[in-house]
Amino acid sequence: MNNSAPFQIDQIKKSLSCDPQDNAFVQNPYALYEAMYGGDDPLMWQQYGHWVFASWHNVNALLRDKRFGRQILHLTSREQLGWPELPPHTADFVLSEKHSLLNVEPPVHTRLRTLVNRAFVSRQVEQLRPQVEQLAHKLIDDFESDGKTDLLKSFATPIPLLIITQMLAIPEKDGPMLLDWSHKIVAMYMFGRTLDDELTANQAAKEFSAYLQDLINQRRKNIGEDLLSHMISTEAKGEHLSDEELISSTILLLNAGHEATVHQTGNAVKTILESPHAAKTLFTNDAQTATTVEECIRFDAPLHMFTRYALEDLELDNGIKLKMGDEVGLLLAAANHDPSQFKNANTFDPFRKIAANATFGAGIHFCIGAPLARLEMQTSLKVLFERLPNLKLAEPPEYMNAYHFHGLEKLIVSW
Numbered sequence: 001m002n003n004s005a006p007f008q009i010d011q012i013k014k015s016l017s018c019d020p021q022d023n024a025f026v027q028n029p030y031a032l033y034e035a036m037y038g039g040d041d042p043l044m045w046q047q048y049g050h051w052v053f054a055s056w057h058n059v060n061a062l063l064r065d066k067r068f069g070r071q072i073l074h075l076t077s078r079e080q081l082g083w084p085e086l087p088p089h090t091a092d093f094v095l096s097e098k099h100s101l102l103n104v105e106p107p108v109h110t111r112l113r114t115l116v117n118r119a120f121v122s123r124q125v126e127q128l129r130p131q132v133e134q135l136a137h138k139l140i141d142d143f144e145s146d147g148k149t150d151l152l153k154s155f156a157t158p159i160p161l162l163i164i165t166q167m168l169a170i171p172e173k174d175g176p177m178l179l180d181w182s183h184k185i186v187a188m189y190m191f192g193r194t195l196d197d198e199l200t201a202n203q204a205a206k207e208f209s210a211y212l213q214d215l216i217n218q219r220r221k222n223i224g225e226d227l228l229s230h231m232i233s234t235e236a237k238g239e240h241l242s243d244e245e246l247i248s249s250t251i252l253l254l255n256a257g258h259e260a261t262v263h264q265t266g267n268a269v270k271t272i273l274e275s276p277h278a279a280k281t282l283f284t285n286d287a288q289t290a291t292t293v294e295e296c297i298r299f300d301a302p303l304h305m306f307t308r309y310a311l312e313d314l315e316l317d318n319g320i321k322l323k324m325g326d327e328v329g330l331l332l333a334a335a336n337h338d339p340s341q342f343k344n345a346n347t348f349d350p351f352r353k354i355a356a357n358a359t360f361g362a363g364i365h366f367c368i369g370a371p372l373a374r375l376e377m378q379t380s381l382k383v384l385f386e387r388l389p390n391l392k393l394a395e396p397p398e399y400m401n402a403y404h405f406h407g408l409e410k411l412i413v414s415w
Contacts, residue, residue, distance in 0.1 A: 033334035054334035056341035063362035092206035099248035160258035169226035263407025268296035
């Protein structure tokens with residue numbers, strides 16, 4: 001192994017040492033993933049203190065394995081697991097995500113997903129395509145004469161944010177405030193977060209929750225056709241969502257509904273502009289557009305690690321023994337580059353036959369917003385490269401220092 005690499009792998013001890021905040025690693029995590037394919041899977045990532053899995057086979061299997069889940073405290077207690085009590089200064093954040101669809105397991109998960117899912121099925125999402133196309137054109141109209149822009153701010157961020165807020169019938173003027181709260185809350189999931197990060201995220205969660213509670217109260221008095229009204233009024237086996245469940249679900253939809261899509265869109269534009277392929281060949285028809293977007297999603301995903309807990313004491317096929325409550329990390333982006341699953345995996349090939357990738361997860365926690373994210377990217381990227389055929393990078397793009405979330409600091413382009 002190259003001694004200059006920002007990681008060290010000891011195959012004998014099945015150990016990995018890599019600082020997730022090392023800039024060289026953040027800019028190119030794929031070098032680590034490539035090194036992992038040649039040895040035993042998994043490795044114990046010392047900085048995280050848990051096993052991480054990189055191969056397509058293991059990541060795909062463990063996403064679906066019912067012996068693992070996103071939640072563990074429904075089966076045991078922090079005391080039994082030997083976990084310290086949660087600090088009081090994170091109480092509002094903890095409450096805001098307590099009923100998040102992402103963090104609960106059946107039967108609660110089944111009930112919540114049933115109540116939310118209708119708005120995100122493909123046939124419902126497809127109706128939004130003209131709206132996304134119109135929005136993409138409007139945004140380009142606003143900056144086209146400038147000749148240069150930060151595409152993350154002017155294009156990638158507004159589209160998913162405006163679409164999800166419109167779906168929820170949230171006033172457009174409140175979008176920047178929701179975006180600020182979202183960025184502050186997401187910091188809670190970062191490696192090496194500080195006390196200031198926790199205090200800021202907790203305050204953001206408190207304000208976000210209060211805002212949504214007020215919105216829910218107003219909407220109950222005037223039920224409409226929007227997604228929030230749907231979640232308020234619909235039933236599953238005679239049950240409604242509680243206010244706490246509504247708040248957790250709405251925060252998740254707002255955060256996930258734009259955060260990942262913003263980064264995936266930015267990553268996709270970077271990938272296309274750095275590739276040898278002429279953009280005009282990548283969006284020639286609906287089928288090619290879908291293929292191009294799916295390859296962008298595979299090639300440079302916005303989420304690199306998804307963690308799960310062992311729900312029981314168990315032993316994996318490779319002999320790794322886990323106790324109830326042990327956490328494992330599934331390296332989604334590594335699975336997407338596994339050469340055993342994808343031919344020439346490290347090559348961006350927008351003409352490759354579409355095959356399943358790990359970007360949206362799998363199993364019961366498969367991303368509920370995947371159809372919407374795909375539609376937004378298919379529509380917006382096609383419009384972008386048709387309107388600006390001479391689009392090029394004006395500055396070398398760099399990724400923000402935020403593993404597991406993999407997105408650009410900015411994307412300065414010109415035409």
